[in-house]
Each structure stands twice: as C-alpha cells, then as structure tokens.
Amino acid sequence: MSESGIEVRAAVIGACGRMGSLIIQRILATEGITLSAAFDVAFIGEDVGDVIRIGKLDVPVSDSKDLVSVLKETKTDVVIDFTIAAATAVNAPAAASAGVNLVIGTTGISPEQRALIDEAIAKYNVGAVISTNYSIGVNVFFKLLEEAAKYLRDDYDIEIIEAHHNQKKDAPSGTAMTAAEILSEALGGKELVFGREGLCPRGKEIGIHAVRGGDIIGDHTAMFIGNSERIELRHQAHTREIFVGGAVLAAKWINAQEKGKVYSMTEVLGF
Numbered sequence: 096m097s098e099s100g101i102e103v104r105a106a107v108i109g110a111c112g113r114m115g116s117l118i119i120q121r122i123l124a125t126e127g128i129t130l131s132a133a134f135d136v137a138f139i140g141e142d143v144g145d146v147i148r149i150g151k152l153d154v155p156v157s158d159s160k161d162l163v164s165v166l167k168e169t170k171t172d173v174v175i176d177f178t179i180a181a182a183t184a185v186n187a188p189a190a191a192s193a194g195v196n197l198v199i200g201t202t203g204i205s206p207e208q209r210a211l212i213d214e215a216i217a218k219y220n221v222g223a224v225i226s227t228n229y230s231i232g233v234n235v236f237f238k239l240l241e242e243a244a245k246y247l248r249d250d251y252d253i254e255i256i257e258a259h260h261n262q263k264k265d266a267p268s269g270t271a272m273t274a275a276e277i278l279s280e281a282l283g284g285k286e287l288v289f290g291r292e293g294l295c296p297r298g299k300e301i302g303i304h305a306v307r308g309g310d311i312i313g314d315h316t317a318m319f320i321g322n323s324e325r326i327e328l329r330h331q332a333h334t335r336e337i338f339v340g341g342a343v344l345a346a347k348w349i350n351a352q353e354k355g356k357v358y359s360m361t362e363v364l365g366f
C-alpha cells in the first residue's frame with residue numbers, strides 16, 4: 096500500500112514483449128501500484144513471471160480475447176498497452192467499455208483507429224494518457240521543437256531523422272510523427288514527406304526519414320537547415336527504462352484525473 100493509501104491495479108497488454116516485460120518489473124518495484132493481470136497472444140495460461148524469467152508472480156498470461164471479463168474479475172483500474180496498432184484499436188475500446196482507464200504507448204495508430212479509441216474514452220467516461228513517447232527527455236525535446244519553430248519560422252528547411260532497432264515493426268516512429276505534427280502546427284500547417292526518391296525538388300515540407308538496425312533503442316534528430324547554418328536538436332534513448340518509468344507514472348496519475356478525456360505525457364509531467 097502507498098503512503099496515500101491508494102493502490103492502483105494495473106493490467107499490462109503486450110506483457111511478454113520488450114516494453115511489457117519491463118513495465119511489469121517496474122510495477123512490482125513501485126509503491127502504490129499492483130499488477131492485476133497480463134495479456135499477450137502467446138504463453139496463454141502460463142505464469143507471466145515465469146515467461147519473462149523473473150520468477151512466479153501468480154498472474155497468468157490471459158488472452159486479450161477475454162479482456163473485458165478478466166479486467167472485471169481482477170478489479171483492474173488501468174490498462175497499460177504497448178502492442179501493435181491493430182491490437183490497440185480493438186483492446187483499448189474494449190477496456191474502456193469495462194470502465195478501465197488507459198495508458199497507451201503503442202505507435203503507428205492511424206487517424207481512423209485513433210478516432211475509435213477517442214470515441215470509446217468519451218462514451219465510457221474513462222481517463223486516458225496516450226503518448227508516442229513516455230520519456231521525460233523526449234517531452235522536453237517536443238517543447239524545444241515548438242520553441243525553435245517560433246523563432247525560425249519558415250526560413251529554415253526541416254528534416255526529421257529517426258533510428259531504431261531492427262525488430263521495430265512500424266515506421267516512421269510515433270515520436271517522429273508527433274515531432275512533425277508539433278512543428279507543422281507551430282508553422283501553420285506543413286505537408287509531411289516520408290523519405291525521398293527520384294525527382295523530388297524540395298518544397299516547404301517537413302521531411303521524415305527512418306533508419307532501422309541492430310539494437311538502437313530510439314534516436315530522434317530534428318534538423319533546421321538554413322543557407323549558412325543549421326541547428327540540430329537530438330534525443331537519444333540509452334535504455335527502455337526511460338519509457339517504462341513514464342508509463343508507470345502515467346498509470347498512477349490517470350486514476351486521479353477528470354474522466355472522459357485524453358491527456359498527453361507533457362500534462363502528466365506538468366510541462
């Protein structure tokens with residue numbers, strides 16, 4: 096039990112994945128939050144602690160097809176979802192329908208999928224944090240981009256380059272997309288161009304480029320390129336723990352917020 100006496104019951108979807116398994120370990124090490132359930136597509140029925148090799152936890156891996164009934168049985172307050180967009184588009188509305196708050200880290204969510212999620216959050220009056228990046232550093236990076244755009248206006252060409260590990264499924268990264276959206280909005284609307292090939296004279300667009308290889312955790316560089324100078328803002332993740340800490344913080348935070356709304360990680364951090 097935490098000092099405040101509130102114990103948040105959190106379920107993890109994508110529990111056996113790179114992020115999910117670390118989030119479970121962080122929940123176990125954090126006061127005021129308990130692991131209520133774990134969902135994945137493989138290892139159904141096995142103890143999740145055994146699957147992620149940290150020892151028995153007496154929490155079975157459940158099939159997300161049983162999401163609503165398991166969330167109700169386990170009296171879950173919040174689900175933390177780090178999976179793939181097609182899964183989140185189904186599981187987030189289902190969890191909301193059970194009255195459970197949401198922390199969504201999955202990237203590559205299309206505008207149509209996002210609309211379904213937003214609709215369920217409003218309809219079932221649950222709270223949600225949705226962020227393409229839960230690290231403190233990246234959320235400062237987002238603020239710095241806004242600030243740079245304010246001064247540089249349209250005079251500098253903007254290119255965003257992201258690099259990630261060779262197991263990442265989606266491209267470009269969700270963080271690169273958020274960075275581009277922030278810059279586009281600050282500059283009154285810009286076309287986004289993904290990579291370049293063939294005849295492609297540069298216009299006033301924002302270029303976005305994805306690199307994939309090895310075990311890169313996540314690098315993001317925004318280049319503001321003028322005729323005689325350039326500014327580069329860069330964030331490099333050294334470990335996934337920076338995302339994990341933010342996601343668990345968000346899971347505890349959302350419980351105490353006004354419901355029926357979607358919050359960003361910058362709001363969780365109070366920026």
Ligand SMILES: NC(=O)C1=CN([C@@H]2O[C@H](COP(=O)(O)OP(=O)(O)OC[C@H]3O[C@@H](n4cnc5c(N)ncnc54)[C@H](OP(=O)(O)O)[C@@H]3O)[C@@H](O)[C@H]2O)C=CC1
Binds near residue numbers: 110134137200265
């Ligand atoms: N917002 C942020 O700060 C961050 C976001 N991410 C994002 O989180 C997501 C996951 O990344 P990562 O952990 O590296 O990926 P992994 O592939 O390692 O983990 C995802 C897990 O989800 C499982 N899964 C897939 N579909 C379902 C489903 N329908 N129900 C339950 N589980 C499911 C996968 O199973 P299987 O492998 O069998 O398909 C896998 O075990 C990505 O979208 C990534 O971009 C990552 C880091 C930080």
Ligand SMILES: O=C(O)C1=N[C@H](C(=O)O)C[C@H](O)C1
Binds near residue numbers: 259269312314
């Ligand atoms: O898949 C990853 O690993 C990451 N995904 C997120 C993204 O797509 O922005 C965040 C982080 O860079 C790691």
